[in-house]
Amino acid sequence: MDKKFIKINDADNVIVILENIKKNELIDVDTHSIKVLQDVSFGHKVACQTIEENEKIIKYGEVIGVATKTIQKGEWVHTHNCKTALNEHEEYFYNPMLNTQDKKETKTFKGYIRSSGKVGIRNEIWILPTVGCVNGIVKEIETKAQTLLTDNIDAIVAYNHPYGCSQVGDDQDNTRKILADIASHPNAAYVLLVGLGCENSGVAEILQFVDEKDRNKMRTMICQNVEDEIETGLCILKELVESAKRSQRTEQPLSKLIVGLKCGGSDGLSGITANPTVGIFSDLLVKQGGSTILTEVPEMFGAEQSLMNRCKDKPTFEKLVALINGFKEYFVQNNSPVYENPSPGNKAGGITTLEDKSLGCTQKSGTATVVDVLRYGDKVNQCGLNLLESPGNDLVASTALAAAGAQIVLFTTGRGTPFACPVPTIKISSNTPLFKKKNNWIDFDTGVSLKEKTLSECGIDLFEKVIKVANGEKIKSEADGYRDMAIFKKGVTL
The missing domain is CATH 3.40.50 (Rossmann fold)
Structure with missing residues (x-):
């Protein structure tokens, strides 16, 4: 099945090279031979016919751009002789072409069913900072918590990010929604939300974006309210480990x-x-x-x-x-x-x-x-x-x-x-x-x-x-x- 090129669609006027080709090498395309006019690396395109200036370049049977100059048969086609044909404003029409498939739900996988009804594929404990100010704290807690891992817990992981404060409008809502979504994810058996205490998107604000059925898997800590945030965080994680290690995989559709x-x-x-x-x-x-x-x-x-x-x-x-x-x-x-x-x-x-x-x-x-x-x-x-x-x-x-x-x-x-x-x-x-x-x-x-x-x-x-x-x-x-x-x-x- 060794092939030097592929022509994806019969309507294409370019081929894609599947191995490095040297200048003047001959390749057979359809019913004729083409002499490659330059060295061409694999993955790049070669014209399989002459393409005139401003003519459309076709790949996948679709327009991928227009020629900026005449391109000879066998010539390398790339940014030096091709540009986009797109405009910033397009008019769209709905012309439905739907592929209806009969559902055949016969296969299963073994996952962790959570109390929310969601199914995870990992049994992990996640530590999420509500604000970038506590990134160092959650990473230190993560490092020290590795001694708590047991055979049935895949990981204890902290996720850093730079946001949670000094944001307004959509950015602030996006931070809150994404943190709430990640905290609710079924790959995490339990989640420790760690806040500083004075940020815009603190623990209370994140929880407002969490469904009630997901809240029972979450614990919280506000660093300004505890004497030793590392020790407090580890104590919470010890409790979560004891609960998470009882989770078992079951057959799921x-x-x-x-x-x-x-x-x-x-x-x-x-x-x-x-x-x-x-x-x-x-x-x-x-x-x-x-x-x-x-x-x-x-x-x-x-x-x-x-x-x-x-x-x-x-x-x-x-x-x-x-x-x-x-x-x-x-x-x-x-x-x-x-x-x-x-x-x-x-x-x-x-x-x-x-x-x-x-x-x-x-x-x-x-x-x-x-x-x-x-x-x-x-x-x-x-x-x-x-x-x-x-x-x-x-x-x-x-x-x-x-x-x-x-x-x-x-x-x-x-x-x-x-x-x-x-x-x-x-x-x-x-x-x-x-x-x-x-x-x-x-x-x-x-x-x-x-x-x-x-x-x-x-x-x-x-x-x-x-x-x-x-x-x-x-x-x-x-x-x-x-x-x-x-x-x-x-x-x-x-």
Whole structure:
């Protein structure tokens, strides 16, 4: 199955190179040979026909940009001769193209059922600061609490963030909602909320955003009100450990599993291997009654109409239009170009324009119907494919997925990254060289779909991998102890 290139769609006027190719090398495309006019790295594009200036460049059967000059057959196609075709203001129409699937809820996983009715895949204790001023305190408590760990408790973890004070408006509400959402997460058997005592978003304010059914798993400490905050915090944790260690895994239906979908450090193969594999996984989980969440609104730009056509009804379509236009307006209000993406790393990996990136990015959503569109800080309440408001930033978006209820995040990458969010973050490589080079980061390789396996086989393998992780199998970032939390900030700091 060795291939030097792939033509994704018959309508494409570019091919994607699957291995480094030297200048003047001949490759056979369709019924004719093409001489490659420059050295081209894998993941990058080559014109398979002459493309005139201002003519559309087609990949995935969709427009990914326009030629800024005439591009000869065999020429490398990238930022030097291609630009985005997107405008800041688009008009959208609802043209429903829904993929209805019969639900077959036959598979299960072993999770921890909480008193709230939610199901976690880890049995952990989390320490959450309500304000950045106590970050050092919660980290010291975390360090000293490691002696309390028992076999049935996966981790005792503190999550730092810089907010909780000197915020107003949406930023203040976002901090409160995200902290409340994380505190309510079922992967945590119990949570210790640690406040300073004089902040805007203190313990009492966070608890106002917590559902009553989740409050019984939370304990609180206000540092200004105790003599020794470290000793007091450890005493509380000792009690929580005694309660948490009695939790047991039980069989749970896949309708209780929520998986977040995210990509970062994408390359030219991400939309060909990793993201389509995740899309197949997403369809399999939705068919079993489970839920997936696609986020990164700026990386929907250029592919948003196809997502809109998959919305279950007109009101859901209108929510998505409002989400897309609202995020564009956020860029405009901050005097930033809407289509600044892709990043330098994306470009080095072969992604040329935002359309190129988005059309690959959104393939993580598979073909399922969009059942709901969530605002930042909202939680999933409908089984199926959900779209979530968040920027593309890896840490912010992944934290938003966890806050929305995802017990696991699938993170595809063509460049590699070691980070993890508050829930198990499965790293999925788009190419096998990355998997081999950064095996200490990457949990699953989809580069094998180019030679050894089909995409469908990779999707099924990933589905089985996720079930294993849900059942307790530890992934690379967990073994390394990597965990991060980041909150979206848009406005002023007082």
